[in-house]
Amino acid sequence: MLHLRILSPSILTQDVLACLVDSPAVSGIAVTREASVEPVGDLVVADIAREGANEIIDFLRDLGVHQDGSIHIEPVRSWLSRSGFEAEKRTPGSSADSVVWADVAQRSYDDTELNWTYLSFMGMATLLASIAIVIDSQILIIGAMVLGPEFGAIAALGVALVRKRPTLLVRASRTLVVGFVLSIATTTLFVLVARAVGWVVIDDVTGPRPSTAFIYSPDKWSFIVAVIAAAAGVLSITSAKTGGLSGVFISVTTVPAAGNVALGIAFGVGTEIWGSTLQLLLNITGMAVAGWATLAIQQSVWARLSARRAAAIDRFRSR
Known part of the structure; x- marks a missing residue:
């Protein structure tokens, strides 16, 4: 399981949320509007199955989130979540074998x-x-x-x-x-x-x-x-x-x-x-x-x- 912390320009936040909501690899999403001072924008956090990380990160890069905002990728060492377990089951591949290219x-x-x-x-x-x-x-x-x-x-x-x-x-x-x-x-x-x-x-x-x-x-x-x-x-x-x-x-x-x-x-x-x-x-x-x-x-x-x-x-x- 990975934890994404995204500082998103406000104009891109809806697209970011749409990407996360549409992905079966995502098990949890939270957004705090106008929480980011530098860069100015919103704070979006999400838990995702490691197997599906590349597609999500590539989409965020294509949006240009990293140009005016930032994308932090953090491994989650321990977690308890039924939705997280189901997200890993929905996502093809093995967490241990997956390669997060970023x-x-x-x-x-x-x-x-x-x-x-x-x-x-x-x-x-x-x-x-x-x-x-x-x-x-x-x-x-x-x-x-x-x-x-x-x-x-x-x-x-x-x-x-x-x-x-x-x-x-x-x-x-x-x-x-x-x-x-x-x-x-x-x-x-x-x-x-x-x-x-x-x-x-x-x-x-x-x-x-x-x-x-x-x-x-x-x-x-x-x-x-x-x-x-x-x-x-x-x-x-x-x-x-x-x-x-x-x-x-x-x-x-x-x-x-x-x-x-x-x-x-x-x-x-x-x-x-x-x-x-x-x-x-x-x-x-x-x-x-x-x-x-x-x-x-x-x-x-x-x-x-x-x-x-x-x-x-x-x-x-x-x-």
Whole structure:
């Protein structure tokens, strides 16, 4: 169940109410006239089944409500309502499987903002990964994977392609490139300092590292893991069930590969640089392709369900 809070210009309120009243996915509507001061207009609130949210939101966007007013979409964690239960029964599809595209797009824009917080997490994660490689610690590698914020930007690439958002595509690509370049540069400087004071030596980079060797040795399994992890991550983002997202962060070696690139640059070890760069590109490519494919399938499925919902609305109106 979702809760809509709409600040509607008065001239559009009747159309907004007509849309909500006509939809079988809506279980409750309330309106307060002249309640909104900025923007000037009315306050409309409604409870809707998650499965029918896209059609309602798209209609409100087509009306232009978001231009002079606003549309807030909030998940309802717990609710008791017979009419809500009946609205979910009337609306084809599953609440857990439904994709609210406005929410997905908003999250993608938020996750691809190139800000100090994002760069800080990227820098700290890459630095932690380089330390983990030097001491050959799988525990620290996992910590670096969890700390890295790059998955949101990678998933946004798929959202941009499926939803045809070129601005988001450019924004996500820029965030990824700048984030990895700056984090590798910062970590390289740290490693150079550590090398100068004798904390890290060449044997730490070229010697046997049985626990972390996979970072610079990409193979077919690297790509397969990236594909599975990205598909699971996208499903966690788009679905009402989000339990699988943490598994993505400890599955794909993007940040650890970046950390090893920094070590290779600091010590001039070409094999480490090349192997880790290939691992990084392989993982990002696999995740981006899998994210796009997962979203494309979801959009195709929900397009067919939208046709079923349109038929359900016609039946509902004819009663």
